[in-house]
Amino acid sequence: MxxxxxxxxxxxxxxxxxxxxxxxxxxxxxxxxxxxxxxxxxxxxxxxxxxxxxxxxxxxxxxxxxxxxxxxxxxxxxxxKVDETFDIRQIALPLLSELRDQTGETINLGIIEDNTITLLEKLESPQSVYLVSRIGGGMNMYSSAMGKVTLAQYDSKKLNQYFSKITLTKLTPHTVTSEAKLRRNLVEIRQQGYSVDDEENQPDVYCIGFSIATENKVYGAFSISIPKYRVDQTKLAAIVKRAKVIQKRIIAGI
Missing domain, CATH: 1.10.10.10 (Winged helix-like DNA-binding domain superfamily/Winged helix DNA-binding domain)
Structure with missing residues (x-):
């Protein structure tokens, strides 16, 4: 000041x-x-x-x-009191709207509730992709981009508790139901800073997830949903680059 x-x-x-x-x-x-x-x-x-x-x-x-x-x-x-009244939407939505406009793809914002990801907001793209999930509905953490990037923030004790409470069920032919494979994937996510859901949660939909977390707390996550037929490596690299900038700006505002 x-x-x-x-x-x-x-x-x-x-x-x-x-x-x-x-x-x-x-x-x-x-x-x-x-x-x-x-x-x-x-x-x-x-x-x-x-x-x-x-x-x-x-x-x-x-x-x-x-x-x-x-x-x-x-x-x-x-x-x-701050924790009780804090709403991540106030900080995240204006920035996620920017990301939607930059990428032209659907952006989702979610929070953790009872070992699932609850969809708080969905910013539709002009080239909208149909998602089974609805605002207020839940998604499995192990099969969704927002869920996996959140799990990657957990320490070993919390991760063990999570796997002890859920059953890994196949939702699509691509859903990973091997705990060992998922754990290896979470290590990769932690290293690269984002997660990928390649038709694991819903057929024909590819999602990239980013956590909204500080050193002390995980506030939620956001993801970019793309129809599988529109996915290519050049497009993905550009989206990841833009999303990482938005992620930093959201966290800076918390």
Whole structure:
């Protein structure tokens, strides 16, 4: 935040308080008063006054013996509320609309629910492809592009739990029902950064999936659906390149 910007805002002390909390958040170990003062370029007396107010509000807490400062547990409640009210559509849809216009293909947005991918939105292309799935409906994770790219984000424990709860059923002649083969595929997906559903979920439909995930959480996934007859390597390479840019922009907005 620049000085020109902050001059137009009411409550300079609030901005200083945020600077202090940002430093506490980013510090590798809980900082002392002096360390905070040195970093945020404020006098120790000013920092101490702000810290006392933040401590009173529950935004920071102090270890009395070590005289170090931590963020307060009140933020856990705020984080939970943000999580409850967060809607990935608000960030993703404008960018996915761009991707639909760039590629001319149908774009799908989904989230994880009960070991399935629930379709949140479907942005139809001018050259629309018929999809069996409907908004609000579910798709198997093991057979869909959005599902597989999501599974690729799981650690071994979570992946084992998933496979223990589901039955790998053939939906098309191309559906992979071997757990070992799927696990190998998930390793490849993790390495290349996207997944492919080559008529595994629905005949004559080819999908490319990308996760929407940060280091701490998987928010969902999106995919590009293409009729199999329109698929060629040049087209796929261009779509993957554009989709990776959109993926980064969505994640940056979370």
């Amino acid at each position: 620049t000085e020109a910007t902050t001059q137009n805002l009411y409550g300079g002390v609030l901005i200083k308080g945020k600077q202090i909390m940002d430093f506490i958040l980013e510090a590798q170990t809980a900082p002392t008063l002096k360390q905070i003062s040195d970093q945020v370029d404020m006098t120790k007396s000013t920092v101490l006054k702000i810290l006392k107010t933040l401590e009173y509000c529950g935004f920071v807490r102090r270890n009395g013996e070590a005289k170090q400062y931590y963020l307060g547990t009140v933020f856990l409640g705020y984080a939970q």
